[in-house]
Amino acid sequence: MNTDQFLAKSQLKPIDKASFTWQTPSNIALVKYWGKSNPQIPKNASISFTLHNCHTITTVDFARKPHSELDLESEKVVTFNLFFEGKQKDDFKPKIAEFFKRIQTYCPYIFEYKMTINSENSFPHSSGIASSASGLSAIAMCLMSLEKELCAELSTEFIHKKASFLARLGSGSASRSIEGPLVVWGEHSEIEGSSDLFGVQFPYKVHSVFENYQDVILLVDTGEKQVSSTVGHKLMINHPFAENRFKQANENLGTMSKILQEGNIKDFISLVESEALTLHAMMMTSNPYFILMKPNTLEIINKIWEYRSAENSAICFTLDAGANVHVLFPEREKEKVNEFIKNELALYCDNNQYLCDQVGVGAKMLLNERY
Template identity: 80%
Template sequence: MNTAQFISKSSSNLVEKASFTWQTPSNIALVKYWGKSNPQIPKNASISFTLNNCHTITTIDFEKKEKTATVDFDLFFEGKQKDAFKPKIAEFFKRIQEYCPYIFEYKMTINSENSFPHSSGIASSASGLSAIAMCLMSLESELNTDLSEGEINKKASFLARLGSGSASRSVEGPLVVWGNHPEIDGSSDLYGVQFPYKVHSVFENYQDAILLVDKGEKQVSSTIGHNLMHNHPYAENRFTQANDNLSKISKILQNGDIKAFVNLVESEALTLHAMMLTSNPYFILMKPNTLEIINKIWEYREENNSNICFTLDAGANVHVLYPESEKKTVNNFIEKELAKYCQKNQYIYDSVGFGAKQI
């Protein structure tokens, strides 16, 4: 794998002070990845919808200083200093130091805020790490003015991946593939790429309502869950299945077979949780109300010949997916029938978005 392309070129440009703010989205995987090897290499390819309303806004203030052996940064989350988050960010900086050596020459003050609850199963690490990566690339583009927008996005995805695998899919949109796959032109284990084929109109402006079943911290982190795939009895079959499903969903997204989309996306969600149920140690991230919602969705779909479906990340919350043509009726169903299964009746209406934007 050619990682040398991402090593920052030396520059004579001197930027004494700079500040950059980026808004980067979360994403929801349709074909999941579960299991990886170092350094953050997925065991199978995945594809996700980029979201629009669920995002992180991050500002990094850079101030030039004498070069030191460690990265100097302060971290504030939603206005409060968050030392508890610093070890993960410090590890991220350690992983990217070869590619961004300039980080040793700046004092960084990082301010982040989410439009959704942290650790609520809406991939806050994806939006958070991709936001930091975009801020770093804004600085790098000041130091090296020859970088194109494509090169900036590619390296940002590459860097974000080293902090959180799914963050590689949060730089662009509306559909992003991460992981080398023979049927996806340009795909790579090192960074995410936009789905390269024309998507059927039924999947444009697709809706995603996130039902907040449990807004608390997960009892098992995704990192631990991924590691449990190393000795999982069904791991290899799962990796094969996921890559096969990516081939299938590529065709579905192009031909508009929404019934096949519903079946594949729900199967992927349940398979992800089946891997958790059958790992050792085993664990369950779904809650009773997760199952109540799933059954209500199935009943509604049957009774109304609807194309509503669900997917899940590694958590209890339910992502309700549906075409824009059903927005009014499905939103009414959510408000009248599903909201009561959410913690404090909370849910977020979202839709497919187009990636990071500087603000």
């Protein structure tokens, strides 16, 4: 794997101050990845819908350190403060510090600046939406905006590729939050340009039925997960079904590629739901085993199945590593399905909470200021 392409140029033109704000989305995987090796390399390829409304907005203010501090080569440290929704969040800092440690080879300029990071989500924290995906991808885009100022020759294509590469080192799924509407992460023989190092836009023409696809996220449980995704991934190392699962996922991605191009909605439903349940089956058969679904998760799944049969609908569900349910359906069914969700499925949500979303296009710059 060639990571040298992501090393920063040795000759960078320094600037004293800059501020960048990016809005980057979460995403929901259709074919899941569960299991990875260092450094953040997936055991199988995955594909996701990029979301539109569920996003993180992050501002990073960069202030160059005084020369007296820069001269202390033996004491190189990454200096940053972190604020989440207006409040200092020191408990978030270890994860971000680890992220900076992983990327320092590729972004050595981070030692030269004091950074102030301000982030906010458009969705409730710990709501089961991939906030690490949107959060880390936003920081990565801010870093690449700085790198662009330091080295003006960088192309947009390279910036997106390196941002995905960097984001992956903080959170694997964050590699899929730079672009959209469909992103593949993980090397796959049937996906041109795919890589374990970064996400790529699905490279083939997608059938019109999947345009503006809808995703309503039902917030069944807004509490902290009993087992983190990081721990869950590690449990795949000695999992008795791991190798078969990795093979199955890669085969499913090949099948999903054809489905997306041909527009076979029935096969889409079957594969997406099977992937969701297989993900949770891996959790329930690991050692130690655990269950992240809640009783209301199952109630919602059964209600969706009943509705789909009765209404001849294309509605289906998928799950992340949590209890909440993503309800997926074509735009043509939006009005009718939203009524069904409001009248019947919201009852199973924590305080009747749910979020209406749809497929989006990726990261968006909101502010670029150089002083």
